[in-house]
Amino acid sequence: xxxxxxxxxxxxxxxxxxxxxxxxxxxxxxxxxxxxxxxxxxxxxxxxxxxxxxxxxxxxxxxxxxxxxxxxxxxxxxxxxxxxxxxxxxxxxxxxxxxxxxxxxxxxxxxxxxxxxxxxxxxxxxxxxxxxxxxxxxxxxxxxxxxxxxxxxxxxxxxxxxxxxxxxxxxxxxxxxxxxxxxxxxxxxxxxxxxxxxxxxxxxxxxxxxxxxxxxxxxxxxxxxxxxxxxxxxxxxxxxxxxxxxxxxxxxxxxxxxxxxxxxxxxxxxxxxxxxxxxxxxxxxxxxxxxxxxxxxxxxxxxxxx
Numbered sequence: 001x002x003x004x005x006x007x008x009x010x011x012x013x014x015x016x017x018x019x020x021x022x023x024x025x026x027x028x029x030x031x032x033x034x035x036x037x038x039x040x041x042x043x044x045x046x047x048x049x050x051x052x053x054x055x056x057x058x059x060x061x062x063x064x065x066x067x068x069x070x071x072x073x074x075x076x077x078x079x080x081x082x083x084x085x086x087x088x089x090x091x092x093x094x095x096x097x098x099x100x101x102x103x104x105x106x107x108x109x110x111x112x113x114x115x116x117x118x119x120x121x122x123x124x125x126x127x128x129x130x131x132x133x134x135x136x137x138x139x140x141x142x143x144x145x146x147x148x149x150x151x152x153x154x155x156x157x158x159x160x161x162x163x164x165x166x167x168x169x170x171x172x173x174x175x176x177x178x179x180x181x182x183x184x185x186x187x188x189x190x191x192x193x194x195x196x197x198x199x200x201x202x203x204x205x206x207x208x209x210x211x212x213x214x215x216x217x218x219x220x221x222x223x224x225x226x227x228x229x230x231x232x233x234x235x236x237x238x239x240x241x242x243x244x245x246x247x248x249x250x251x252x253x254x255x256x257x258x259x260x261x262x263x264x265x266x267x268x269x270x271x272x273x274x275x276x277x278x279x280x281x282x283x284x285x286x287x288x289x290x291x292x293x294x295x296x297x298x299x300x301x302x303x304x305x306x
Contacts, residue, residue: 015066022065022131026057030093030127034119052103056096057123064092065131067155071148073138082132084148089128091156093120098163102170110176173208177294180262180282185249191224191239198240198269204230204277206297213295216302217265219246228265236265244269259285275299 031053068085075081097120101113198219205214218229226240228248238248247266254261262284267277276298283290 015069018069018135019062019066021134022061022063022068023058024061025131025134026061026064026123026127027054029130030057030061030096030123032123033126034123037119037122038115040115053096053100053119053123056099057127060092060096060124061127061131063155063159064089064128065135067152068132068135071151072135075137075139077139078137081135081137082129085132085135086125086129088152089124089126089131090121091124091152092128093122093124095156095159095163096120096124098167098171101174102167113175173294173296177280177292179289179292180249180264180280182251182262185251185262185264188238188247188249191226191241191246193221193224193240193242195223196221197272198244198246198275201302202275202299203302204275204297204299206277206279206295208293208295214297217299230263230265234263236263238265244275246275254283256285258287259283259290270298273301 031050034053034057035050064085067088068081071084072081075084094117097117100120101116199221200219202217202219203214204217205212207213215231218232220227220229221240224239224241226238226246226248228236228238228246230236234250234252236248236250238246240246245266245268247264249262249264251260251262253259260283262282264280265277267275269275277296279295280292281295282292
């Protein structure tokens with residue numbers, strides 16, 4: 001079929017129409033179902049799901065609509081195409097979850113993350129079924145499951161790779177951090193280091209779901225025993241190994257609501273002057289965990305030297 005022919009233009013119009021139908025169905029059906037799923041725990045905030053999910057839903061719907069147009073033939077019954085649409089819709093919904101959740105700056109508990117995933121699955125499945133329902137079915141010789149699987153893999157693999165590259169880090173820093181127990185931050189063991197090569201002043205910086213944070217970090221260690229002073233007044237105690245891996249923690253009471261703050265600073269020296277770190281902070285109120293934030297980044301020697 002040469003480009004420029006009437007048949008060629010007609011086929012291109014069919015592909016564009018299929019993508020447009022998919023985008024419209026996902027924008028209307030997918031996001032509506034996602035909001036309904038989130039309402040039980042997010043209540044009034046659930047409407048903001050639309051703001052985060054609309055554009056990913058439109059993009060996923062356009063690709064899904066084109067994919068179903070490509071796979072519309074070779075089904076014995078129309079119901080099989082609709083079931084295939086629902087199944088692939090769930091997969092596309094999970095792909096749309098990453099950019100939707102990655103744009104959100106709020107901190108959620110694992111329960112809320114679970115509802116976001118459920119919303120992606122339910123919205124994707126419903127939108128996928130509806131997209132298949134408005135796809136022009138072409139009955140014919142049944143295609144093998146292996147052929148379907150290979151075709152699906154050719155579409156999903158590059159999309160999943162792009163999703164991970166573009167949004168994986170954003171999603172990871174927004175996932176809830178594991179709360180710290182008292183045992184995880186106090187009376188930490190010493191390491192097996194035999195020198196004080198990493199003692200000195202460093203400037204550290206890291207990123208968490210609220211943005212960037214950092215400050216000064218003074219390392220004092222005598223062999224494997226380590227003291228880290230953050231910001232000039234927060235003293236953490238722990239250990240350091242000969243390979244540069246370190247850990248230090250502490251628990252400090254707060255004056256509000258009989259609370260406490262637990263800190264765990266851990267990481268690894270890349271060389272004699274640079275380290276990578278993760279700082280976890282757990283807030284307790286009345287003996288119960290209120291929130292946990294994880295910050296990841298690195299550190300270099302202070303401008304004045306070590």
